[in-house]
Amino acid sequence: MIDADVHCAPASYRALYPYLSEYWRHYIEEAGVRLTAVEHAYPRGAPTSASPAAREQRGGPVPASYEALREAVLEPRSQRAAPLGAGRPSTPRHVVLNCLTGFETHRNPYFTAAVASALNDWLREEFLARDERLRASLVVSPISTDDAVAEIERVGDDRRFVQVLLPARADLPWGNKNNHRIFAAAREHRLQVAVHAWGRAGKAPTPSGFTTTYLEDYIANQPIAQAQVLSLVAEGVFDRFPELRVVLVECGFAWLPPLLWRFDKDWKGVWREVPWLKRLPSEYVIEHLRFTTAPAHLPDDADAIAQLLEMLPAGKLLTYASDYPHDHGDGLGALLEQLGEEDRKAVLEGNAAALYGLG
Amino acid sequence: MTTVRTEELRAPAQGRSVTLVDCDVHAQPTDQMLAEYLSARARRLLERYGRRTPRITTWYPRARNAGMRVDAWPDKPGHIWGSDPELLRAQLLDEFGVDYAILEVLSGQDCYDEADFAAEWNRAVNDWQRERWLDFDERLLGSIAVAHEYPDLAVAEIERRAGDPRFVAVLMPSSAAEPLGARKYWPIYEAAAACGRPVAFHTGGYVDHRGAGYPSFYLEYHVGNGIVMQSQLAGMVASGMFEAIPGLRVVLTECGVAWAAALRWSLDRAWELMRDDLPKLRRRPSEYIREHVWFTTQPIEEPEDPRQLVAALSQAQLEDRLLFASDYPHWDFDSPTQALPRAMSPQLRQAILCENALALYGLPRERPGELEERG
Numbered sequence: 001m002i003d004a005d006v007h008c009a010p011a012s013y014r015a016l017y018p019y020l021s022e023y024w025r026h027y028i029e030e031a032g033v034r035l036t037a038v039e040h041a042y043p044r045g046a047p048t049s050a051s052p053a054a055r056e057q058r059g060g061p062v063p064a065s066y067e068a069l070r071e072a073v074l075e076p077r078s079q080r081a082a083p084l085g086a087g088r089p090s091t092p093r094h095v096v097l098n099c100l101t102g103f104e105t106h107r108n109p110y111f112t113a114a115v116a117s118a119l120n121d122w123l124r125e126e127f128l129a130r131d132e133r134l135r136a137s138l139v140v141s142p143i144s145t146d147d148a149v150a151e152i153e154r155v156g157d158d159r160r161f162v163q164v165l166l167p168a169r170a171d172l173p174w175g176n177k178n179n180h181r182i183f184a185a186a187r188e189h190r191l192q193v194a195v196h197a198w199g200r201a202g203k204a205p206t207p208s209g210f211t212t213t214y215l216e217d218y219i220a221n222q223p224i225a226q227a228q229v230l231s232l233v234a235e236g237v238f239d240r241f242p243e244l245r246v247v248l249v250e251c252g253f254a255w256l257p258p259l260l261w262r263f264d265k266d267w268k269g270v271w272r273e274v275p276w277l278k279r280l281p282s283e284y285v286i287e288h289l290r291f292t293t294a295p296a297h298l299p300d301d302a303d304a305i306a307q308l309l310e311m312l313p314a315g316k317l318l319t320y321a322s323d324y325p326h327d328h329g330d331g332l333g334a335l336l337e338q339l340g341e342e343d344r345k346a347v348l349e350g351n352a353a354a355l356y357g358l359g
Numbered sequence: 360m361t362t363v364r365t366e367e368l369r370a371p372a373q374g375r376s377v378t379l380v381d382c383d384v385h386a387q388p389t390d391q392m393l394a395e396y397l398s399a400r401a402r403r404l405l406e407r408y409g410r411r412t413p414r415i416t417t418w419y420p421r422a423r424n425a426g427m428r429v430d431a432w433p434d435k436p437g438h439i440w441g442s443d444p445e446l447l448r449a450q451l452l453d454e455f456g457v458d459y460a461i462l463e464v465l466s467g468q469d470c471y472d473e474a475d476f477a478a479e480w481n482r483a484v485n486d487w488q489r490e491r492w493l494d495f496d497e498r499l500l501g502s503i504a505v506a507h508e509y510p511d512l513a514v515a516e517i518e519r520r521a522g523d524p525r526f527v528a529v530l531m532p533s534s535a536a537e538p539l540g541a542r543k544y545w546p547i548y549e550a551a552a553a554c555g556r557p558v559a560f561h562t563g564g565y566v567d568h569r570g571a572g573y574p575s576f577y578l579e580y581h582v583g584n585g586i587v588m589q590s591q592l593a594g595m596v597a598s599g600m601f602e603a604i605p606g607l608r609v610v611l612t613e614c615g616v617a618w619a620a621a622l623r624w625s626l627d628r629a630w631e632l633m634r635d636d637l638p639k640l641r642r643r644p645s646e647y648i649r650e651h652v653w654f655t656t657q658p659i660e661e662p663e664d665p666r667q668l669v670a671a672l673s674q675a676q677l678e679d680r681l682l683f684a685s686d687y688p689h690w691d692f693d694s695p696t697q698a699l700p701r702a703m704s705p706q707l708r709q710a711i712l713c714e715n716a717l718a719l720y721g722l723p724r725e726r727p728g729e730l731e732e733r734g
Contacts, residue, residue, distance in 0.1 A: 047632045172572040173579075207583075208538040208590040209568040215629050215636045216590075216597045220570060222625055223586045227571035230579040230586075254624055255589075258617035258671060259582070261660035266582050269691055270422035273576050297625035304674055311667050329628050 001084070002352035003092040005196075005249050005292050005321035006073055009101050010035060010122055011064040019118035027111065038102035041198040046214060047327060054325030061325035066130045069097075073324050074133060084320075084336060084348070092322075093349070094358050096162060097136040098196055098249065099123055104142050104167045105201045113147035116140050120155050128160040135356060137165035137194050145178060149185045156189030162356040163192040167199020168224050168251060175231030183241045192355060195228050197221035197250035222297075225251030226259050229285060233263070236276035238288045245355055246289055250323055253291040254298060257311035260285060286313060290355060292321035293347065296331030305338045315343030319351040375726045377458040378709075379695055380716035382655050383561070383612050383684030384451065384460040387441030388487050393466065396483035401476050410470045415566055419577040423690040431688030440688045444495045451687045452498050455695050458726050459716070460499055460687075461527060461559075463612065464488055467504045468532040468564050477506035481516055485526070493525045497727040500720070502530040502559055510546040517547070521554040527720045529556050532564025533584065533614060539591045540598030552606035557653065557719060560591070562613040585615035589622050592652065596626060599639030601647040608719065610653040613686060617660040620674035623648055649676050653719055655684035656711060657693040665700030669707070682719065683712045 010016055013028045013035050042049040050061035063069035103115045119139040127134050138161040140148035164186045166174055186193055206220035225248050232246055260282040267281050298305050336344055353359050394402050433443035451457055467481045484504040492499045503520045505513035520526045529551040537543050551558045562584040574580055588611055626644035662668055685693050699708050
């Protein structure tokens with residue numbers, strides 16, 4: 001089993017001080033900048049932000065050290081961590097770490113770039129250097145293509161970084177031509193790209209504007225991810241970078257079939273607008289996009305899930321993620337029940353192994 | 360709640376039953392046509408200063424036939440697509456035997472205007488609609504255009520039209536200054552429910568919210584109309600507006616439909632985990648959608664295997680909630696004879712083409728006659 005999405009984050013900016021210049025250490029101290037800006041996305045009390053077991057972990061639900069990660073995910077002592085049910089692997093062969101800290105909401109591009117570099121250095125020292133099972137997403141500035149490319153150049157040769165981490169909520173959709181240099185740099189370093197739920201905040205946090213409840217905000221990652229799918233395909237990213245795979249992380253997947261039915265239909269009408277596309281949009285999606293299994297927001301009954309799976313090639317598209325410490329309900333178990341043995345293996349391990357070269 | 364009784368207006372004309380209702384047809388005035396209905400002050404503002412925001416069609420030029428059916432331009436000076444009732448009657452009502460066509464005039468949707476101007480502008484849209492269209496052919500029904508950013512003025516306009524049963528709906532955009540579930544807009548919904556009209560949220564408006572950033576192409580914008588509506592519908596349910604206004608019925612128009620099932624699943628699953636975040640809801644989110652929300656067909660999703668569309672409608676419990684729409688005269692016009700796949704049962708086709716709309720709008724089953732025939 002390969003777990004394609006486990007969260008970690010430093011407990012505070014102090015953990016990053018060894019990797020930040022004196023200027024930025026003073027900036028943080030003077031301005032009282034705190035690493036809590038991700039709380040709009042994962043409010044402490046919300047049931048989705050941490051599973052009951054994760055809440056019992058010393059030091060908080062989000063692992064801030066290798067020891068905490070080992071205890072919670074890699075070698076859990078409690079049987080809680082048989083998330084896939086009896087007879088299935090309970091500990092992952094590999095784990096992909098995603099470090100979300102909320103820095104991606106900052107407007108200062110210089111600070112954003114400095115923190116991205118510090119986070120990557122911290123990931124290397126605290127986690128990657130200490131356990132061969134660990135892989136990580138490479139943190140980059142989401143507001144400066146130059147800085148994102150520079151960071152990929154700086155650490156992208158380290159094979160333990162498997163993908164570039166981009167937030168789903170962006171100032172500019174990721175497929176936009178102004179972002180293509182990020183994909184070029186990623187492929188030069190044999191990295192894939194992850195688009196993870198949440199991200200930029202501001203005037204338009206969702207397609208309908210501001211939300212007044214957390215539930216709306218939480219759900220909104222799914223329509224926002226759909227817009228990123230349209231952008232990546234329509235802008236010809238996969239024509240320019242045929243080896244690129246993009247993983248949508250923590251954005252759901254049950255919404256995909258109707259989106260592709262509409263996308264293909266519209267493209268047949270207005271293909272002139274995007275002359276670089278050589279195939280149906282859905283064919284690009286099937287070949288180049290992958291989706292983590294969390295959240296598995298699925299229908300109540302097994303027959304309806306089976307019906308959904310006839311529309312969605314799950315064995316090709318999905319890749320298992322515990323999304324530790326987040327808790328999106330028990331949809332994953334119901335999904336795995338409906339998959340054939342071959343598809344189940346692909347979802348639990350094979351797809352991630354192929355994606356990240358973890359053969 | 361008053362029920363609209365269109366039959367009051369119409370004698371049972373030819374004794375033939377209604378078989379086809381088109382729930383999204385675009386009549387479109389030029390600014391000059393509307394100017395006739397404006398006060399001197401508003402006309403002067405329009406002529407000297409224009410309107411405040413560039414139309415969305417200039418952001419995303421329609422990549423096919425300028426967005427219209429190529430044959431939809433009348434051969435008449437001063438006319439544009441959708442401005443000539445005679446052409447629409449020939450190309451839509453007569454050609455396909457449409458018994459009722461519900462007009463949605465979008466002229467007031469994609470602009471922010473000063474309050475008094477906005478109210479006048481929408482009143483002009485409705486006057487033009489009534490005089491040039493509803494009085495022209497009995498098969499044509501109207502939607503009340505409102506200055507949605509000024510709910511008190513919008514309510515006044517709804518009340519002004521409520522006595523005319525030919526106006527069968529209240530028209531809103533799919534994107535507005537605030538999310539459509541915001542309390543700001545509730546007075547509009549209350550007024551619509553009070554006079555028995557559904558609120559039709561039509562794709563478009565001043566699309567300034569994105570979440571993922573602004574896309575580059577009409578292709579993304581157009582497919583994205585369904586994405587925006589998903590976000591809006593989630594917000595409407597979460598806002599508690601369906602609990603607060605039990606008589607409210609909404610029609611999500613020109614935004615696709617097959618996505619409804621996945622949205623229901625995600626809302627229900629999230630609600631099971633966090634129902635205390637939405638204390639106003641007393642039932643599962645999907646139940647509010649089931650009870651209060653209708654969809655129009657065009658542009659309906661087209662899977663390679665049409666049976667999957669039927670399955671998707673069933674998953675979302677939309678068999679009695681889906682309304683046929685041609686979207687005349689837009690480029691992606693759907694013919695009523697070809698738009699619905701054969702995988703649909705005859706009963707489902709009949710429900711979509713006719714029955715669901717008759718029930719929603721309270722329309723008489725007898726086919727309306729044309730005015731000239733009745734003298």
